[in-house]
Amino acid sequence: MGTRNSVRDSRKHYQERQIDERTWEFSLGHLLQRTTNPLWRQESQRIRRLIWRRTVYVVRDGETVLYVGSTRYTPIERLTVHLNSNDSALGQRIKQDQIAARDWMVTVIKFDSIEDMLATEARLTAELHPILRKEYTG
Numbered sequence: 001m002g003t004r005n006s007v008r009d010s011r012k013h014y015q016e017r018q019i020d021e022r023t024w025e026f027s028l029g030h031l032l033q034r035t036t037n038p039l040w041r042q043e044s045q046r047i048r049r050l051i052w053r054r055t056v057y058v059v060r061d062g063e064t065v066l067y068v069g070s071t072r073y074t075p076i077e078r079l080t081v082h083l084n085s086n087d088s089a090l091g092q093r094i095k096q097d098q099i100a101a102r103d104w105m106v107t108v109i110k111f112d113s114i115e116d117m118l119a120t121e122a123r124l125t126a127e128l129h130p131i132l133r134k135e136y137t138g
Contacts, residue, residue, distance in 0.1 A: 015105075022110045028059065028094070029102030031076050032083075054111045056121045058128065059090065061104045065128040066093065070121040075108050089132040 015027040057075045059067040067090045071078035082091035094101045111117040 019107075024108045026106050026108065027102060028079070028104040028106055031079055031106060032094075032102075054114055054117045056109045056111070056117055056124060058107045058124060058130075059104055060107070061100070065130045066090065066104065067132045068121060068125045068128060068130045070117050072114065075106060079106075093132060 015025075016030055017025050019025055053072055053074065054070075055075055056068070056070045057078070058065060059069075069078065069090075079094075082088040083094060085091050109120065111120065
């Protein structure tokens with residue numbers, strides 16, 4: 001019974017909503033749960049189909065913009081790279097604040113072309129002033 005309650009309590013951190021046909025918002029815990037828990041594989045595949053490739057993602061902690069990035073892969077794959085890299089300020093910040101990071105929100109915008117993706121990433125970076133510097137692209 002205790003395990004069941006802790007699972008239910010932990011799922012309150014896992015949010016997902018579609019904003020429009022090209023934009024989704026997920027809690028970081030929602031995305032990262034899918035990278036570590038084999039029970040979530042089917043759900044992970046559904047998300048991968050929704051936001052397959054060529055995306056810009058914005059990571060926020062409340063009103064604070066932490067990071068703006070883009071990827072030719074899925075945001076789930078890209079965030080996994082951040083977590084596994086010793087050179088990623090975002091990955092280090094997630095590891096330092098593991099509990100709080102579950103509630104950070106990730107906005108994902110899907111693009112048809114790489115050019116549009118890169119232009120939007122540059123525009124959002126200039127507008128939002130993320131506090132973590134982008135170290136590399138992927």
